Amino acid sequence: METTSTPAPRHSTPPWRYAIGMFGTSIPINVIKGSMLYFYVSVLGMDAAIYAGVYAVYGVIDAVDNPIFGYISDRTRSRWGRRRPYLIVGALLLLGAMIALFWVPDAVVARKTSALVIWFAIFAILAEASDSLINANYGALLPELFPAERRRALANSLRQGLQLLAMIISLGLTPLLARGILGCDVADPQCGDPTRGYELLAVIYGLVASAVIIFMALGIHENPDIAQEERPRFIPSIIQIVTNRYFWTVGVVSACFGAAMALVLGGLQFYVDHSLGGDALQATILQATVIAASIGFLALWTTVVRRYGAARTWKIALPVAAVSFLPLFFANNLIAAIIAGLCVGLGYSGMLATNDLIFARILDHDAAATGIHREGIFLSAFGVLGRLSAIPVSIALLSLGWFFGYHSGDDPGTQAGLAWRVYMSLYPFGLLTVGAMISRFIWVPADTPVDTPATPAPLGDTKET
Template sequence: MSELKTVRATHPARYAVGMFGTSIPINVIKGSMMYFYVDILGLDGAIYATVYAIYGIIDALDNPLFGYVSDRTRTRWGRRKPYLITGALVLMLSMIALFWVPANIVASKGVGLVIWFAVFAILSEASDSLINANYGALLPELFPQEKRRALANSLRQGFQLVAMIIALGLTPILAQNVLGCEKGKPGCINPEQGYITLAIIYGITGAIIIIYMALGVHENPAIDKTERPRFFRSIQQIVTNKYFWTVGIVSACYAAGIGLILGGLQFYVKYSLQGTPLDSTILQVVVILASIGFLSVWTAVVRRKGAAWTWKIALPVCAVSFIPLFFASNLIGAIIAGLCVGIGYSGMLATNDLIFARILDDDARKSGVHREGLFLSAFGVLGRLNALLVALAIASLGWFFGYVSGDAPGAHPDLAWRFYMAIYPCALLLIGTMISRFITLPQGNTEEEDTEETGSYRSAITNADWE
């Protein structure tokens, strides 16, 4: 016990700030990669969709491996830290390369551009998976009591939303009006330069913050003495767990809906609203600020009514929140619609990861094995496969509306991006809502005392100084 008393508790804010570091690069990728390659570089939308589907499959397959290796790792620095630091550095370099495409490859618009996009998109997504498999697995371990866990989750989602203001909200105007120029405008010779500069800034910033968070995390040393998970046995038990399929599919529907919104917003503003990069910035900032404001409301509901009850309310609210985007015809209408999206989105931010954490707790209690990384990554397989749905949605714009790329937008690009931003996400969340009605979730830990397995460690650090 004397050894355990020297271990300090991880302050929720130190853990939560890591979400800022992970969110900066990945939201730039999700929010600008498609616009950058399809509209600015002129890559065919169908080719983009094909590559995106392939990288989604690869990313889904590597998730369980990352989680499994992390769960079995035993080092003097902990199970998760080495991978958080390595992933941060790889993500930084691959993200910069993703947007810094050599001029001769850009000019060719051929196989070289497709290969460059595929290699660095896959590497960026893989490194992001490595980071999040480890970062997400720390939440139930560091904060086993649900009310404190809800606080830590709320803080990290708040950091994520602040990062999204920068990565999503400010990127269009910074890339096209401040650090670069808007394609098609007189005198614009190199429209990709702004995105290259931002990729460097965001990549370095994200890596520094992730490493700072990782160095301040104090993992539970008692877990080092527990049984290491076996891969095939664990996979068998996970895929036969009822929560894997029910909660996993619901979460995948939510992730796919948000993925559509993040990737399509700049197109929506340009074609559906006839707006400017400044309009994209305004709309994204409004949505994110609304989400920050409503996040505290949803967190209060979670602390009062519990994560499971609140989650089942947040799903249908999120579904219907997308519909007003279809009817907006100008920036004012889109801002009003964006406020609605902020309400629904913040509800899912406040609850979805808490549902995962409950299931990880339940699995550890029943199996006696700590395999949070593997289980969370298995969930990630379903979540990452949402890339197939996003790819299908992108391809459908060509089939139904004639949109191919920025060089060939077709006759009705305005209607195409209204469907993409409103109808598709709503349909996905409604499917998730219907499935959620048949799910009975395990109880969360509402007591201050933790389970017997980790109780001695937690009691030893309860009164430790906060860092």
């Protein structure tokens, strides 16, 4: 008599344990996106054009390493899983790179045109590469750990809420902490060392973030069945991905959103200083209020997702997000800026609630069509377009010098207020308008039921508007 062995039950990962990782991954990258530009251009006096050039190069390098990290992760088979080792190593690398990025030796600062640029380039690229290594693995875990869309939506909402909480700390509190409590403001003539606050925060934020990422990584349970699958090959996978229409539609839309938010995060402190005539405290109040309100908006958008589905809600959120940036152009005081910022929070939270769910559906469909789980390389290939958004951000920064005469904190020109209004409102509006228009022509794969076996089918056959 033939007997069949019963497979060992698969341990499930609690959504909160996975979601808390987003708190750890969000702190460093948001400090970098929100303060790196201000720190190097306004505090250290680097020319904005030089910064833009380095930023564009580091975006290209980061776009190249993204699919490599995903490919290596997809092919990894170890007793610790495919993703866990890279999450832990990436957390430690990011800790060191982030501290070095903001802890610049005095001798390097004194040589603004040579050593400072080299220091900035090395550690900005290392920090971004470490972030890519972490997120190539963290993002790939969402569809694997939570194959059912309702549980996946719960995990995604939790992690996006934790991301917003991390943003309150890393974006909202940073100006006040770095320029007030732990350090001093470069605009204050009595300020001795305006870099001190940023140095201390880099250490504190880095330690907290790395500890949270490692805690998350040690508590996840990857699917052991995937270890028996065929390992994806690099060149065939890349060819299939770049010839997949979703790469050039959903990927471009997501890149437009990423570039728009990079502009806003990097420019907010300049906007408060030059356009509103405010200080570090006002920058903290504006950022913290908007991000806190976004948590409530996220709950609203999650309800809409449950009723209408991720695809339809995503197409609604895009034009809302585009229009939401326009009020920032007209704000002339803190109260008006907070009201305008709440509009941004509404559109931003709509994208948070839907964008990753769209990617997860595409990853599900790819696995069903090919029989291979290659979430890492697939998601990282999409990330190439997102990382290349550094190029339009760099062009936008360069344009401030071309059109408005803004070059640095030492040489802001006579139209700095108008320059940063345009940077914070019209440029993001334009980018997301392009994304919203493209989205009208996109069909998104329908949700694959968790208990339905995968049946190979050409990518794009199953659709949902």
